[in-house]
Amino acid sequence: MIESHDPFNAILQKARALVDDRKLEAVKAWKAAHPGALAIGHMPVWSPRALVEGMGALPVSYFGGGDQVDVIKGDAYFQSYICHIPRSTIEQALAGDLDALDGMMFPAICDVIRNLGGMWKMLFPEKLSFYLDLPQNFDPAIGGKFFALELKRLVRELEKRGAPKFDRDRMRAAIADENERRAALVELDELRRKEPHRMRASEAYIAVRAGGMMTAKEHTAMLRALLDAAKSRPARKFDNVRVVLVGSFCEQPPVDLVVTLERSGCDIIDDDLQLGMRMIEGPIDLDAAEDPVDCIALAYLRKGAASASRYIADLVKGRPLVEKVRQSGAEGVVFAAASFCDPALLDQPMLEAALTKEGIPFTTMKFAENTGQFQVIREQAGAFSDSVKLWGAA
Ligand code: SF4
Numbered sequence: 001m002i003e004s005h006d007p008f009n010a011i012l013q014k015a016r017a018l019v020d021d022r023k024l025e026a027v028k029a030w031k032a033a034h035p036g037a038l039a040i041g042h043m044p045v046w047s048p049r050a051l052v053e054g055m056g057a058l059p060v061s062y063f064g065g066g067d068q069v070d071v072i073k074g075d076a077y078f079q080s081y082i083c084h085i086p087r088s089t090i091e092q093a094l095a096g097d098l099d100a101l102d103g104m105m106f107p108a109i110c111d112v113i114r115n116l117g118g119m120w121k122m123l124f125p126e127k128l129s130f131y132l133d134l135p136q137n138f139d140p141a142i143g144g145k146f147f148a149l150e151l152k153r154l155v156r157e158l159e160k161r162g163a164p165k166f167d168r169d170r171m172r173a174a175i176a177d178e179n180e181r182r183a184a185l186v187e188l189d190e191l192r193r194k195e196p197h198r199m200r201a202s203e204a205y206i207a208v209r210a211g212g213m214m215t216a217k218e219h220t221a222m223l224r225a226l227l228d229a230a231k232s233r234p235a236r237k238f239d240n241v242r243v244v245l246v247g248s249f250c251e252q253p254p255v256d257l258v259v260t261l262e263r264s265g266c267d268i269i270d271d272d273l274q275l276g277m278r279m280i281e282g283p284i285d286l287d288a289a290e291d292p293v294d295c296i297a298l299a300y301l302r303k304g305a306a307s308a309s310r311y312i313a314d315l316v317k318g319r320p321l322v323e324k325v326r327q328s329g330a331e332g333v334v335f336a337a338a339s340f341c342d343p344a345l346l347d348q349p350m351l352e353a354a355l356t357k358e359g360i361p362f363t364t365m366k367f368a369e370n371t372g373q374f375q376v377i378r379e380q381a382g383a384f385s386d387s388v389k390l391w392g393a394a
Contacts, residue, residue, distance in 0.1 A: 006233070006337070008226065008229035008310065012203055012206055012207065013297075014222075015216055016210070016215045018210040019206055024100040026213050027039045027060055027213065029354070034058075038056075038057035038161055038163055039100055039102055040057050040059055040128065042059060043089070043250075045276045048060065048151055048154070050178035051151055053177065053215060054171035054172075054173070054292070057163055060213025062089070062098070062101075063252045064086075064089050066370065069091055071084075073091055073094050079141035083112060083250075083341050091309050103128025105122070106131050107303065107309075109363045110342055128157055130154055132154070147297040151296060152293055171292040175295065176286065177216040180217070180220045182283055185278060187223075188207070189278075190271055191230060200268075201262060201267075201273075202258040202259045202271040208223075209273075226384070232254060241388045241389055243268055243332045243333060244269065245258075245271035245333075246334070247308075247337035247338075248271065248344075249275040249334050250341065250343075251368070252273060253336060253369070253371065254371055256374060262380065265386065267329055269375045270324060270330065279310075280300060281304070283299075285299060308346070308347035309343045316354075317350040325355075332363070334363055334384070335351070335364040335365065336365050336366060337364075337366055339367065348364065
């Protein structure tokens, strides 16, 4: 690969290499530089990365094999009518691609992830398999207490596997690092909304996803450098339609699909790709409790983003999406869910109803992580953006 001399593209090239690092070479390098330290993978959507870092380990976000892995064995483990991500996960795990991981976390977002966690446990009994139960009650004294206990169970599991003993100051420092990253992400998202031609959705996606392979501190430095480079980069404005992309919070579409949407006339000014990095909306309040682990639990309770993968108690489905569209000045919504993704597809009719009520145009499509044909998507998104330009007014 020829290294780009343009600062923006040079950073993105490095980020893309991490996104495409199927055999986790970067994780192996980190472990070689930190002898004895653990690397803990986590499936989408959200896992407590700050907690893992606070235990001296590297959290590694994993999103399946994407379009780079031929699934042969993985298909034998799952029925045909579920999404693709568990198949490529098993395929890669059996091939040894994920050997650098000392364990994997499976957040409770759907039955597929639950089953995958069980399979991981059977296939790799020597590795940590941590099923992370998420709260479905938002009273700090009930759901908050439960979730804090769940996070402390994770602390104990990491200690058992060789992580250094829990240390409050180290945990606080890791949370502070995570908050710095969060602040950089807010700036990046603001730039996308204000000047989408300076930071395309596909570029922001790569930059954010790459952070799943590094510490929060390293990622923040990378994001800050990218933001600086973006502000002075020569970039051409397009007469595109401003859209919000919804439904891709777990299995990720190929990057080329995001680029296809952009080329068909859409400025994707907000999306839920990489929702995990933004799940806690704002900093984790370190004054919320004496124990920093309790602070993480409370932040998830109080600042968790609305998503199909998160229980929302008696809040109204679709309202946060309508608010997002209004606040960001979007003109429409593109629903892009992974095929057979229960959480996304069960939520979608309620979200569509909320948009319809508000007169906000939308279009819907489905993908798999290994989708290779984009012509139909290009035509559909092109027709949508043209129709919004001609007739739509959100
Ligand atoms: S893509 Fe959807 S159904 Fe599949 S594992 Fe993710 S959340 Fe579950």
